[in-house]
Amino acid sequence: xxxYRERLLRPLLDDNPITVQVLGLCSALAVSRSLRPALIMAIxxxxxxxxxxxxxxxxxxxxPRSIRLILEVTLIASAVIVVDQxxxxxxxxxxxxxxxxxxxxxxxxxxxxxVESFALHNPVGDSLADAIGNGLGFSAVLLTVAAxxxxxxxxxxxxxxxxxxxxPKNEMMLYAPSAFLLIGLIIWASRTWQQRRERRESTTANPxxxxxxx
Amino acid sequence: xxxxxxxxxxxxxxxxxxxxxxLVSSAVYLLRPMQQGxxxxxxxxxxxxxxxxxxxxxxxxxxVVERFLDLEAHVVDLTTxxxxxxxxxxxxxxxxxxxxxxxxxNKSQSTDRVPVYIVRDDDRLERIVLPVHGPxxxxxxxxxxxxxxxxxxxxxxxxxxxxxxxxxxxxxxxxDWRDEWQGKKIYDSDGSVRIDVVKGGTSEFEVDLxxxxxxxxxxxxxxxxxxxxxxxxxxxxxxLRMEEQP
Numbered sequence: 001x002x003x004y005r006e007r008l009l010r011p012l013l014d015d016n017p018i019t020v021q022v023l024g025l026c027s028a029l030a031v032s033r034s035l036r037p038a039l040i041m042a043i044x045x046x047x048x049x050x051x052x053x054x055x056x057x058x059x060x061x062x063x064p065r066s067i068r069l070i071l072e073v074t075l076i077a078s079a080v081i082v083v084d085q086x087x088x089x090x091x092x093x094x095x096x097x098x099x100x101x102x103x104x105x106x107x108x109x110x111x112x113x114x115v116e117s118f119a120l121h122n123p124v125g126d127s128l129a130d131a132i133g134n135g136l137g138f139s140a141v142l143l144t145v146a147a148x149x150x151x152x153x154x155x156x157x158x159x160x161x162x163x164x165x166x167x168p169k170n171e172m173m174l175y176a177p178s179a180f181l182l183i184g185l186i187i188w189a190s191r192t193w194q195q196r197r198e199r200r201e202s203t204t205a206n207p208x209x210x211x212x213x214x
Numbered sequence: 215x216x217x218x219x220x221x222x223x224x225x226x227x228x229x230x231x232x233x234x235x236x237l238v239s240s241a242v243y244l245l246r247p248m249q250q251g252x253x254x255x256x257x258x259x260x261x262x263x264x265x266x267x268x269x270x271x272x273x274x275x276x277x278v279v280e281r282f283l284d285l286e287a288h289v290v291d292l293t294t295x296x297x298x299x300x301x302x303x304x305x306x307x308x309x310x311x312x313x314x315x316x317x318x319x320n321k322s323q324s325t326d327r328v329p330v331y332i333v334r335d336d337d338r339l340e341r342i343v344l345p346v347h348g349p350x351x352x353x354x355x356x357x358x359x360x361x362x363x364x365x366x367x368x369x370x371x372x373x374x375x376x377x378x379x380x381x382x383x384x385x386x387x388x389x390d391w392r393d394e395w396q397g398k399k400i401y402d403s404d405g406s407v408r409i410d411v412v413k414g415g416t417s418e419f420e421v422d423l424x425x426x427x428x429x430x431x432x433x434x435x436x437x438x439x440x441x442x443x444x445x446x447x448x449x450x451x452x453x454l455r456m457e458e459q460p
Contacts, residue, residue: 059230064223071230078234082241089248092256099380 007129011137017110018141018183019190024110028142029179030101035158037097038146044083046135048105049114050128051079056119057127063120072115073106080105110138145182149173253375258282260374264343264358265333285343286332293326295449303329309356312347330450339458341369344447348437351429353377355386359438365451365458366401368409371438383430391431394421400442405452407442411435 017023024045031041055075056063063071084102087095095102105111114134119127150156153173155163163169172178217226255275262268267281287303290296306329331343340363347356357373371392378384385391399418400409408419411431415422423431440446 059226062217062222062226064218064226066218067223067227071227074230074234078238081238085241085245085249089245089252092249092252 004125004129007126008133008136011130011133012140013137013190014194016137016141016190017113017134018138019187021110021113022187023113024108024138025183027101027104027108028138028145028183029176030104031098032142032146032149032179032182033174034150034154034156035143035146037094038142040087040091040094041098041101042135042139042142044087044102045105045108045110045138046132047083048076048079048108049111049131049135052076052111052115053119053127053131054124056115057122057124060120060122068120069116072112072120076111076115077106110134141183141186144186145179148182149178153178255279257374260358260372261285261331261343264360264370264372265331266341266360266370267333286334288330288332290328290330290447290450291326292328292446292450295451295453298327301327303331308345309347312354339363339454342454344441346438346441348433348440350376350378350433351383352379355430355434355437357434359441361400361451363458365455366399368395368398368400371395378427378430383427385424385427386430386434388424391424400438405448407439407448409435409442410439 011017015021018025018028027041032038052072052075056072080103087102114130118130147157151162152170155161155167155169255278259268259278262278262281265285283304289298289301289303289306291298308325308328312325328345332339333341341360342365343358343360346359347354353376355373355376355378357371359368360370361367362369373387376384378386398409398421400407402408410420411423411434412420413423413428421435442448
C-alpha cells in the first residue's frame with residue numbers, strides 16, 4: 001500500500017515529470033494559454049498515460065525486445081486517436097482550440113518515458129499508480145501555468161472575469177514565451193525548495209556533516 | 215521464456231496491430247453520429263452568422279437550429295438560376311458529394327444544385343447568403359458569402375470548415391479580414407466579375423490579402439470569383455434581381 005502511495009505522490013513534487021524529469025514541455029508551452037483547454041489536455045494526457053502504462057504492463061511478459069518501441073508507440077497512438085475522437089464528439093469547441101496538440105500527445109515524452117522506463121518492468125497496479133501520479137504531476141504544472149497566463153493575460157479564469165477591468169492586462173502572457181518564463185520560474189522554485197529540504201534533512205540525520213562544513 | 219524468436223515477434227506484432235485497429239475503428243464508427251450532428255449545428259451557425267442573425271455570443275445549439283429553420287431557404291439550380299421547389303433548402307447538403315469526391319480523389323464532381331438563404335426585412339430582400347467552396351492551400355475551404363440587397367456588394371464572408379495552417383492560413387477567419395471584404399463589389403456595372411484578392415488592393419473590387427497567408431487568401435479570392443461567374447450564381451442573381459425589383 002505504501003508502495004502505491006509513493007508511486008502516486010512522488011511524481012507530484014519530488015519527481016515531477018516537468019520540473020524534475022523535464023519531459024513534456026512542448027505541450028505545456030503550447031496549450032497553457034487558458035485554463036479550460038489546459039484542463040481538457042491534462043485529462044487527455046492522464047487517460048492516454050493510464051491506457052498505455054496498463055496495456056504495456058499487462059503485455060510486459062510477451063513483448064519482444066526487438067520491437068518493443070514500435071509496439072509501445074502503436075498502443076500510445078491508438079489511445080491518442082480514441083481520445084481525439086471522443087473530444088471531437090463531446091467537446092468539439094475545445095477540440096478545435098487544441099487542434100493538432102491532441103494528436104501531439106503521441107510525442108509527449110512523458111507517455112513514452114513512463115511506458116519505457118516503468119511499465120515495461122513493473123506489475124499492473126504499480127504502473128497504474130505511476131501513470132496517475134505522473135499524469136497529475138504534469139497536470140499540476142500545466143494548470144498552474146495556464147491559470148497564471150489566463151488570469152494576468154485576460155483577467156479571467158475558466159472564462160469568468162476575476163480581475164477588475166482597471167487591472168492592467170499583460171498581453172505577453174498570451175504568447176508562448178511567457179509559458180517558457182513561467183515554467184522556468186516554477187522549475188527554479190521547486191528545485192530550490194527541494195535542495196533546501198534535502199540539506200535540512202541531511203543535517204538533522206547526520207549532524208557530523210554540519211560540523212565538517214561549518 | 216524466450217519471447218524474442220521470430221515467430222513470436224510476428225505473432226505479437228500482428229496481435230497488437232489487430233487489437234489497436236479494432237479499438238480505433240470502433241471509436242471512429244461509434245462516435246461519428248455525434249460528430250456529424252455537431253458539424254451540422256456548426257454549419258447552421260455559420261449560415262446564421264453570415265445572415266447577421268447571430269449578433270450576440272453564446273447562442274445555444276438548440277436556439278441556433280431554431281433560428282436556422284426560420285430562415286427562408288431554397289435550393290437553386292445553377293444552370294438555369296431557378297429554384298428547385300421539390301428540394302428542402304434547410305436539409306439539402308450539396309457539400310456531401312463534394313467531400314466524398316475529395317476523399318476518393320475524384321475532383322471532377324460538380325455541384326449544380328445549391329441551397330441559398332434569404333433574409334427579409336418585412337417583405338424586402340435585405341441580404342442573401344450563398345455557400346462557396348474551393349481548394350485552399352492544403353484543404354477544401356467551405357464558407358458562406360452574404361450579399362447586400364443590391365446582390366452585388368459583399369456584406370460578410372464566413373468560413374465554416376477548412377484545414378489551413380493553424381495560426382497562418384486560418385487567419386482568413388479573423389474579423390479583420392471579414393471586415394476587409396465588407397462593401398467590396400463583386401460585379402462592375404457591366405455585370406462581369408471584378409472582385410479579387412490583391413496584395414495592397416484598395417479599390418472597390420479589391421480585397422487586401424493577409425501577409426503570410428497569401429496562398430490561402432489568393433485561393434479564396436479565386437474560388438469566390440468562380441462561384442459568382444456565369445457558371446456559378448450569376449444566372450440566379452440576375453433572375454432574383456429582376457424579381458425583387460419593385
